[in-house]
Amino acid sequence: MSGISQPRLIVHGGAWNIPDELDTDHLNGVRRAVEQVYPALEKGMPALDAVEKAVNILEEDPTFDAGRGAFLNERGEIELDAMVMDGATLNFGAVAAVQNILHPVSLARRVMEKTEHHFLVGSGAQLFARRMNIPELGPEELLTERELSFYRKIKNDPTFYTRKPFEAHPMDTVGAVAMDIHGNLAVATSTGGTPRKLSGRVGDTPVVGAGAYADNHSGAVSATGWGESILRVLLSKTACDLFLAHSPGEAARKAIQILQQKARGLGGIIGINRSGEYAFAHNTRKMAFAYPRLSGQIIAQIKV
Numbered sequence: 001m002s003g004i005s006q007p008r009l010i011v012h013g014g015a016w017n018i019p020d021e022l023d024t025d026h027l028n029g030v031r032r033a034v035e036q037v038y039p040a041l042e043k044g045m046p047a048l049d050a051v052e053k054a055v056n057i058l059e060e061d062p063t064f065d066a067g068r069g070a071f072l073n074e075r076g077e078i079e080l081d082a083m084v085m086d087g088a089t090l091n092f093g094a095v096a097a098v099q100n101i102l103h104p105v106s107l108a109r110r111v112m113e114k115t116e117h118h119f120l121v122g123s124g125a126q127l128f129a130r131r132m133n134i135p136e137l138g139p140e141e142l143l144t145e146r147e148l149s150f151y152r153k154i155k156n157d158p159t160f161y162t163r164k165p166f167e168a169h170p171m172d173t174v175g176a177v178a179m180d181i182h183g184n185l186a187v188a189t190s191t192g193g194t195p196r197k198l199s200g201r202v203g204d205t206p207v208v209g210a211g212a213y214a215d216n217h218s219g220a221v222s223a224t225g226w227g228e229s230i231l232r233v234l235l236s237k238t239a240c241d242l243f244l245a246h247s248p249g250e251a252a253r254k255a256i257q258i259l260q261q262k263a264r265g266l267g268g269i270i271g272i273n274r275s276g277e278y279a280f281a282h283n284t285r286k287m288a289f290a291y292p293r294l295s296g297q298i299i300a301q302i303k304v
């Protein structure tokens with residue numbers, strides 16, 4: 001790609017039935033990520049750095065199910081998944097089921113850049129984090145009172161099942177998509193997964209084409225929602241492919257239709273097509289997302 005163009009950035013803070021009293025926290029969280037990262041992107045920050053930085057901000061925010069504030073699994077532990085992908089090279093890094101790390105997306109980026117592999121899981125990913133000198137925190141530093149009491153409530157509830165959280169409880173996977181001034185695309189997605197998930201369960205987030213995909217020749221997309229259904233239709237790659245034949249809005253809506261019709265899925269996507277146009281759609285009641293208009297004004301929305 002040649003020339004300098006105005007960059008793009010869009011972030012999300014999960015698609016689910018967000019209770020009205022939590023709207024403000026979600027809107028503030030996604031807006032803050034754009035406010036803090038977009039000026040650097042305008043000054044020439046590469047897209048990969050921008051998506052990592054934006055997701056780091058969301059991982060630190062206890063509002064969301066990523067990094068601090070993540071759900072607890074069946075054993076009362078936090079296991080985190082994340083992925084980052086470079087649209088210029090199709091290179092990506094991913095980690096799954098890592099513990100005690102505030103920024104799993106940064107660990108995923110190290111996998112991409114410092115190993116000859118793409119995807120590390122569990123104890124191997126943990127060992128790699130130590131080799132990379134990524135700080136490990138005590139489990140209590142990621143844990144919130146909100147998630148501890150939610151876990152205690154559902155721990156022994158035989159009527160609780162995975163799809164239910166999307167109807168009644170938080171599903172706040174976070175993600176960011178950027179196009180830098182050179183026209184390169186990148187994406188990052190990070191999550192704590194689903195509440196009371198089985199230990200070792202991995203959802204869509206770190207799986208290439210499912211939780212994220214980026215290709216300068218089509219576009220870049222980050223997904224959120226019920227991971228098992230997103231995996232079945234490789235939602236992010238599906239949406240990127242649809243960018244080639246449809247307007248960004250149509251492509252995003254069609255991808256969500258495919259999720260709903262083929263996998264009875266629930267979720268949402270944000271994206272940027274190769275021409276730098278924003279795309280978003282969801283079939284959950286709400287999805288929190290934010291992006292800057294060309295005027296510089298930041299739009300933070302919770303519904304399409």
Ligand code: GLY
Nearest residue numbers: 193203225226227
């Ligand atoms: N979409 C996040 C998950 O299901 O793990």
